[in-house]
Amino acid sequence: MKKKKFLLDEDQMPKKWYNIVADLPNKPLPPLHPGTKEPISPDMLSPLFPDELIKQEVSEERFIDIPEEVLEKYKIYRPSPLIRAFELEKALGTDCKIYYKYEGGSPSGSHKPNTAIPQAYYNAKAGVRKITTETGAGQWGTALSFACAQYGIECDVYMVKSSFNQKPYRKIMMNTFGANVFPSPSERTQAGRNFLAENPNSSGSLGMAISEAVEMAVQDEHTKYSLGSVLNHVLLHQTIIGEEALKQFEMAEDYPDVIVAPLGGGSNFAGIAFPFLREKLQGNKEVRCVAVEPSSCPKLTKGKFMYDFGDTQGYTPLLPMFTLGHNFEPASIHAGGLRYHGASVLCSQLLKDGIIEANAIPQIECFEAGSLFAKYEGIIPAPESNHAIAQVLREVELAKKEGTTKTILFNLSGHGFVDMMAYSDYQNGNLEEHKLTKEEIENSISKIKNLQPQEVAIT
Amino acid sequence: MKKKKFLLDEDQMPKKWYNIVADLPNKPLPPLHPGTKEPISPDMLSPLFPDELIKQEVSEERFIDIPEEVLEKYKIYRPSPLIRAFELEKALGTDCKIYYKYEGGSPSGSHKPNTAIPQAYYNAKAGVRKITTETGAGQWGTALSFACAQYGIECDVYMVKSSFNQKPYRKIMMNTFGANVFPSPSERTQAGRNFLAENPNSSGSLGMAISEAVEMAVQDEHTKYSLGSVLNHVLLHQTIIGEEALKQFEMAEDYPDVIVAPLGGGSNFAGIAFPFLREKLQGNKEVRCVAVEPSSCPKLTKGKFMYDFGDTQGYTPLLPMFTLGHNFEPASIHAGGLRYHGASVLCSQLLKDGIIEANAIPQIECFEAGSLFAKYEGIIPAPESNHAIAQVLREVELAKKEGTTKTILFNLSGHGFVDMMAYSDYQNGNLEEHKLTKEEIENSISKIKNLQPQEVAIT
Known part of the structure; x- marks a missing residue:
């Protein structure tokens, strides 16, 4: 029998997270204070995060030890399997080898607990009693809720x-x-009241929810804030995915030519790609890494690399990133996790330096790909993950045209059990494409500069 | 680090299903023809099932080989993990060891594909083009839909x-x-039209849906019928669960004192318990096996052991089983998979002979147990599985009172991602208990004898 799943035992779980900052040819620009526009010092983040996480946020160490207590909790659902998509390959009639790392077996059904657990752990260790956060479609909020329950911390989710x-x-x-x-x-919150005064019928956005969660955290010394993507320490924690995958490819005696993952804030993509990028940056092994975004929120392919806020209200530090502008309101596509105006600093820097690639795909193509995958591989993917699968199918098609074969790895970051209405819309022809015009994008980006003069464009 | 998960590699997957008939001290009584009341011969089942499945249905062989092609498909999600509930044990403050076999990682999110896959396989081999079936809450229908997709068979679900x-x-x-x-x-279907003529607003029942699916199957030579529980061959296929668990307990250098599983038709319970019951019946190792049913559908604890139909219309053979009467309408509790009037012949025989135990638990206690489990172990269980967890908590409580400890194994047969509304009802205090009176039960059972004289009561 051909081996379909490559499993690691618990004692083979990686003991260190990988910090790509150590290997970047160009170090990322510093975050700026939203008021002074001066680089912020680590202690300025203290109202939001416990010291250990701030240290990780600014660290340039290549590897950071995963605490024993975090490894214990990771064991609840890790290591995750690396799976060869034999059934899909057969259905596609391709000679390409397709592997996926499946993160949907976690408590929240996605990769999010990989950072929720250590974040809750470091907060608990620092004596924090409550954590506030925001959530869009709910993946991140679910993960943090679970992690807080593990450490007896109260959790407020906006x-x-x-x-x-x-x-x-x-x-x-x-x-x-x-x-x-x-x-x-x-x-x-004051931020919430401001938004409501402006628009009493506001249906909200991730940027607004961040403003609310941040505001509640800074008001109370026993309360901290937690973010599910974008920041360096969040991406760091997710590298457990790629570190496991490296070991599993050794078991498979194989290596990916191309790695594909969806990109919302960047933690999904970073999680699987960064450890392989280390091998690339250190000159050991070549690999293409493709970040996939929805056509309706194309910050990587159509946004601008500049300083911008992480939230709508302008509470967060300014970060150098590819952005569509922090007032950009993404269309209400089903992949809620990809509806964010900016990309993490690290992913943005990698893209700017040509080390990774990006592609935008419309959502109907993504659901078509995800449905095919479900039928053959038996896992109904989250709408976010469907973006990766659509790109995989494009890679397979390209290989066919070129008469080549390749080994493809993608991050099946979550299951779609809680997203069945999206599949229903797809099946009933009720999915709409949200085509952004060039003018809309330019308008959104220009708004930042006109209305928020404190941003500093970098050229 | 203490080992939390006991994983088998794909090549360690059991290669045979276990047929408990070979070891039963009292062989079960034969099924009877619904019209003649004579024992039916295997060929009478031909309009419904392919020959290979009929052979398994009547087999007395102890072990039956799992075809290579089925093992290949099992690899999509098997072997399933055996997990030590360290977090739950700690929360309960117990010295009991609690293990669970987690079947929720399958394509449908439960143990059901274990039989859906071989059933679809044998049908495909026999040239069957369409399979009809019924489903209650939808677990079984989902599993069969997936299995049919794997073999290119059309699937109609009532x-x-x-x-x-x-x-x-x-x-x-x-x-x-x-x-x-x-x-x-x-x-x-004619059956459906009959039910609707009688009650145009009928909300249906599993028994009615079986009648419809059976009727469609017998009308077309290329169409067969498939059942997700109750029958011998279905229980047989599920024994892969217990066979794996036996190997995993060897890895753990441990052995269960008590095994707990929910019982709807019996395949969930049989799947985990039968291989351990083999060791008990052969005098190798003692074990208690407890089947848990909802208080609102208490066929095992309050039903009668007699011949009864599997469906409402009276199309199926008469089976000797614990039943509440085939017209019994279970209250609409959330554990849809446990809302069935009868128990499989094999489980009924085991209970009658005192080899297994049964217990009925009200649903609020089950959701309380399941919620506790979710918070600590990170898996939100299906409402059916919550019944097992409630029994586990009772076992722990009992051990505490007795000042003993024990090793408990239960079947976490599925996850509850698609059942969140049930949890919402529980959290909001909207769950009702459905208390059956003795008179209601007696009335339901007596109806069988009065209205359906062809049933033969066995004393």
Whole structure:
């Protein structure tokens, strides 16, 4: 029998996270204070994060030890399997080898607990009693709810109001793990009240929810804030995915020519790609890494590399990144995790330096790819993951045209059990494509400069 | 680090299913023809099932080889992990060791594909072009939809109308795997039209849906019928669960004192318990096996052991089993998979002979147990599985009172991602207990004898 799944035992789990900053040819520019526009010092982040996470955020060490207590909790669902998509390959009639790393077996059903657990751990160690966060479709909020339950920390989740109303399952999951969930914008924060005063019917956005969660964290010394993507320490924690995959490819006696992952803030992509990029940057092994974004939120392929806020209200530090502008309102596609205006600093720097590639794909093509995958591989993917699968199918098609074969690895970052309505829309022909015009994008980006003069464009 | 998960490699997957008939001290009574009341011969089942499955249904061989092609498909999600519930044990403050076999990682999210795959395989081998089946909450229909997609067979699912309307997610999953789903009772069958003539607003039942699926199968020579529980060959296929668990307990250098599983038709319970019961019946190792049913559908603890139909219309053979009467309408509890009037012949015989135990638990206690489990172990269980967890907590409590410890194994037969509304009802205090009176049960059972004189009571 040909081996379909490459499994690691618990004692083979990687003991270190990988920090790509150590190997970047160009170090990323520093974050700037939103008011002074001066580089911020680590201690300025103290109201938001415990010291250990701030240290990781600014670290240039290549490897960072995973605490024993975190490894214990990772064991609840890790190591995750590397799976060869034999059934899909057969259905496609391709000689390409397709592998996927499946992160959907976690408590929240995605890769998010990989960082939720260490974040909750470091907060607990620092005596923090409550963590606030935002969530869009609910993946991140679910992961943090679970992690906080593990360490006895209270968890307040500000959930984008449209999701709160349309996706009750995710809210109930968070409640099941013991978290409090508030629809955002809410009346609980000044930021929320501001948004509501401006638009009482606002359905919310990730940027608004971040503003609310941050505001609540800075007001109380026992409360901290937690983010599920974008930041360096979040990407760092996710590298457990790629570190495992490296070991599993050794077992498979194989190596990927191309790695594909969706990119919302960047943690999904970074998680699987960064450890392989280390091998590339150190000159050991070549690999193409492709970040896939939705056509309706094309920050990597159509955005601009500049300093921008992470949130709508302008509370967060300014980060140098590919962005569509922090007031950009992405169309309400089903891949909620990819509806974010900016890309993480690290992923942005890699793209700017030509070390990784990016591609934007419309959502109907993504659901078509995901449905095919489900039928043959038996896992119904999350809408975010469908973006990776669509790119895989494009790679296979390209290989056919070129008469070549290749080994493809993608991150199946989550399952779609809680997203079946999206599949229903697809099956019933109710999925819309949201075509952004060049003018809309330019308009959104230009707004930053006109309305928020404190941003510093970098050329 | 203490080992949490015991994983088998694909090449360690058991190569044989176990047929408990070979070891039963009292062989079960034969099924009877619904009209003649005479024992049926295997060929009478030919309109419904392919020959290979009929052979398995009546086999007395102890072990039956799993075909290589089925093992290949099992590899899509098997072997499943055996997991030590360290986090739950700690939360309970118990010295008991709690293990669970997790079947929720399959394409449908439960143990059901273990039999759906071989059933689809044998049908495909026999040239069958379409399979009809019924489904309650949708677990079985999802599993068969996936299995049929693997072998290119068309799949028609008759879904209990109340579930069809209340649980759209399951329907969409079946559609995603390519199946046709019809609400039952439907206008497509004579049985359906009969039910609707009697009650145009009927919300359906599993018994009605079976009648519809059976009727469609017998009408066409290229169409067969498939059942997701109750029958001997279905229970046989599920023994892969317990066979794996036996190997995994060897790895753990441990052995269960008690095994707990929910019982709807019996395949969940049989799957995990039968291989351990072999060791017990052969005098090798003692074990208690407890089947758990909902208080609102207590066939094992309050039903009668007698011949009864598997369906409402009276199409199926008469089977000797613990039953509440085939017209019994279980309350609409959330554990849809446990809402069935009868128990499989094999489980019924084992209970009658005192080889296994049974217990009925009310649903609120089950959701309380399941929620506790979710919070600590990170898996939100299916409502059916919550019944097992509630029994585990009772076993732990009992051990505490007795001042003993024990090793407990239970079947975590599925996840609850598609059942979050049930958890919401629980959290909001909207779960009702359905208390059956003795009179209601007696009335339901007596109806069989009065209205269906062809049943033969066995004393």
